[in-house]
Amino acid sequence: MTTDEIREAEAERLRSAGLRVTEPRLAVLAVVTGSEHLDAEAVHARVGVEHPGIPLQTVYNVLGDLSAAHLLRRIEPAGSAALYERRTGDNHHHVVCTRCGAVADVDCVVGHAPCVSPSDTSGFVVHTAEVTFWGLCTSCQQGEAAA
Amino acid sequence: MTTDEIREAEAERLRSAGLRVTEPRLAVLAVVTGSEHLDAEAVHARVGVEHPGIPLQTVYNVLGDLSAAHLLRRIEPAGSAALYERRTGDNHHHVVCTRCGAVADVDCVVGHAPCVSPSDTSGFVVHTAEVTFWGLCTSCQQGEAAA
DNA sequence: CGGGTTTTTTTGAGTCATTCAAAATAACTC
DNA sequence: GAGTTATTTTGAATGACTCAAAAAAACCCG
Structure with a gap:
């Protein structure tokens, strides 16, 4: 194009x-x-x-x-400003680095919302499950040893 | 006691x-x-x-x-101030009402972190999975019809 | 128990991300 | 091309915190 x-x-x-x-x-x-x-x-x-x-x-x-x-x-990952991305509608998830805040996409295994189903939802009608993984990105894994 | x-x-x-x-x-x-x-x-x-x-x-x-x-x-659910709770260490999750912001606990099916495992994490070493369910609480389900 | 050290609280100011509002401008409709 | 409505722009204001220095309180010790 x-x-x-x-x-x-x-x-x-x-x-x-x-x-x-x-x-x-x-x-x-x-x-x-x-x-x-x-x-x-x-x-x-x-x-x-x-x-x-x-x-x-x-x-x-x-x-x-x-x-x-x-x-x-x-x-809006905890601790950082709102972030915007183009991928919409596929309900993918995110990994956020606890040290530097870097964010990467993580494909949803199920592919549609809500991909994880809660058992007891206190009467709530759930339409989406948002998953945020927390960990260390590649560069911060190395920095970790040095620090 | x-x-x-x-x-x-x-x-x-x-x-x-x-x-x-x-x-x-x-x-x-x-x-x-x-x-x-x-x-x-x-x-x-x-x-x-x-x-x-x-x-x-x-x-x-x-x-x-x-x-x-x-x-x-x-x-820190998106759109609301930081919230504090006493349950720690059991890696439970939350349902948040998209309309009024009400929050309720959702027990984790697995019980320990990370309860959901991503497939491809772009090199991140993941230690926690935080799940936020979005939906409507009981009162807002009723308000929905009225609105 | 009283003195000294370190943590905590308090007072006060400052920041960041974001929203609110009104006026100016630009898109789309006909 | 004029009119209507959406959007942009200008400017101010807000909420939710954080930062820093001084005052006060915990804890440790003999």
């Missing part, structure tokens, strides 16, 4: 979500698609490379709108 | 964790033991009933120290 074709495909996704097609939205989608698990600041910084002048507030608005429309997925 | 015996038992737990026995700590332990999933503000409010004058900052300090000592467990 050419850059223009990708751009039009994104535009179409925005339209079918009932959202207007705007530069900030296309820019944020492009940035988040190209990377994984970025927080608002990071998205803002990367968007700024091609589109200087877009304010952080706009990035927050866009991230909020796109998440609500399920074009982005938002995760 | 009498109140005094409970108090002494808590004091002993503090000591063996290498912490000094202080009124704020005993008060916070008592409050969190009696309820489930309180945030710092709520703990502060309840501590204030018996011990007016203990500042919120002290509650934050105490909650931090007790969590570090594993006398309390801290959870």
